[in-house]
Amino acid sequence: METVSVNQFRSNMKNFVEQAASEHVPLKVTRRSGGAFVVMSAEDWERDQETLYVLQNSSLMKQISESAHTHAERSGYTPTDGEMNEILGV
Incomplete structure (x- = not known):
């Protein structure tokens, strides 16, 4: 800085x-x-505030940790083809 x-x-x-x-x-x-x-910038300040909120929220941090674990293990939820098409806008 x-x-x-x-x-x-x-x-x-x-x-x-x-x-x-x-x-x-x-x-x-x-x-x-x-x-x-x-x-x-106001945009950067708002982004930093959101990051601080997430980091201070133990419930959200737990969800992120669990999601990272299931992603690494490939054991998480797998969307259907229809859901993927909707996500990707196909």
Whole structure:
């Protein structure tokens, strides 16, 4: 993650915001007082919030773990041809 001072950020705010939004790379902005903040696109923030929600939800994590296990063992649910056609839009 790139780090800039608040003065650099203020001078080039438009460019830094555009870069964070288009390249999906957060930018850390430091202040003299020591408190820093991060600039990132709303899309990236929402994605990160969803990831944190899933990681903090033990029920979802258990389902993911079980699904990975059954997939590796090839013992999970196998859709019918009709279901596959519907999934694939055939």
